[in-house]
Amino acid sequence: xxxxxxxxxxxxxxxxxxxxxxxxxxxxxxxxxxxxxxxxxxxxxxxxxxxxxxxxxxxxxxxxxxxxxxxxxxxxxxxxxxxxxxxxxxxxxxxxxxxxxxxxxxxxxxxxxxxxxxxxxxxxxxxxxxxxxxxxxxxxxxxxxxxxxxxxxxxxxxxxxxxxxxxxxxxxxxxxxxxxxxxxxxxxxxxxxxxx
Numbered sequence: 001x002x003x004x005x006x007x008x009x010x011x012x013x014x015x016x017x018x019x020x021x022x023x024x025x026x027x028x029x030x031x032x033x034x035x036x037x038x039x040x041x042x043x044x045x046x047x048x049x050x051x052x053x054x055x056x057x058x059x060x061x062x063x064x065x066x067x068x069x070x071x072x073x074x075x076x077x078x079x080x081x082x083x084x085x086x087x088x089x090x091x092x093x094x095x096x097x098x099x100x101x102x103x104x105x106x107x108x109x110x111x112x113x114x115x116x117x118x119x120x121x122x123x124x125x126x127x128x129x130x131x132x133x134x135x136x137x138x139x140x141x142x143x144x145x146x147x148x149x150x151x152x153x154x155x156x157x158x159x160x161x162x163x164x165x166x167x168x169x170x171x172x173x174x175x176x177x178x179x180x181x182x183x184x185x186x187x188x189x190x191x192x193x194x195x196x
Contacts, residue, residue, distance in 0.1 A: 027067060028052055029100035033074075033160075034093050035125050040080075040100075041069035041087065052099040053176050056091070056152045063088045074126070074162075095124045096160065097152065097176040119188025120146075120155065122177045123163075129177055131158030133187075141187035150180040 026049060027042035044065045045055045056064075069087035070080040117132035118141045133155055135141055146153070158175040179185075 028055070030066070031098040031100060032064075032066065032089060032094050033096040033098070033127070034089070035095065036074050038072050038074060039066055039069055039087060039089060040072070041066040052097060053152050053154050056094075056097060056176060056178075059091055062092065063090050064094070065089075074167075092178075092180060094178050095127060095181050096129065096178070098172050099174060099176075117156065121186045121188075122155070122179075123183045123186075124177070124181050125183065126162060126164045128161040128163055129155055129158055129175055130161070131155030131175065146185045146187075147179060147182055152176040152178050 025044040025046055027044050030039075030041070030043045030052065032039045032043075043052070043055070044067055066087045066089060067085065069084050071082040071084070071087065072079075073081055114137060115134040116137050118135055119130070120133045120141060121128060121130045123129075133141060133146070133153060135144070153176070155175050155177055156173065158172050159169055160172065160175060161169040
């Protein structure tokens with residue numbers, strides 16, 4: 001377990017004044033997919049509850065900390081090769097992040113931006129991910145420089161297809177793709193209104 005003296009551990013952001021150190025860090029259940037492994041556990045973060053994509057894009061450290069972590073070799077079945085109370089993972093090593101719990105705060109009207117779903121495929125080392133990105137209606141994904149950013153972006157109604165072996169593909173309601181690790185981005189043709 002995380003001890004109170006680890007509150008200021010490097011890699012975790014400082015607590016805001018309104019949250020006391022006794023409360024400790026918040027967490028969100030995740031699957032983090034790396035090149036040859038994946039990690040399941042509770043990703044630790046500071047501040048107020050927010051979406052996983054916002055947590056990953058606001059990192060003030062080169063790594064993330066995962067509590068009650070299980071390390072799996074890619075495509076080796078369901079047996080964890082290692083478990084640990086805490087694992088530190090270099091943020092740049094994360095290819096994909098899949099949220100396993102929902103702590104999404106209620107959207108405020110002034111923060112709401114109209115978006116449309118646009119089909120897209122992103123290729124990363126060992127994976128092809130197809131789904132919908134969400135862009136403002138006036139943005140043409142084919143003309144936008146999506147790969148110019150080094151952030152995580154969400155793809156909804158996503159299919160994750162391993163490209164280096166015969167492992168089965170998997171479907172997820174949402175997958176966060178690390179564009180810093182993307183090899184290519186291929187937009188589809190149609191955009192559909194969405195409720196984001």
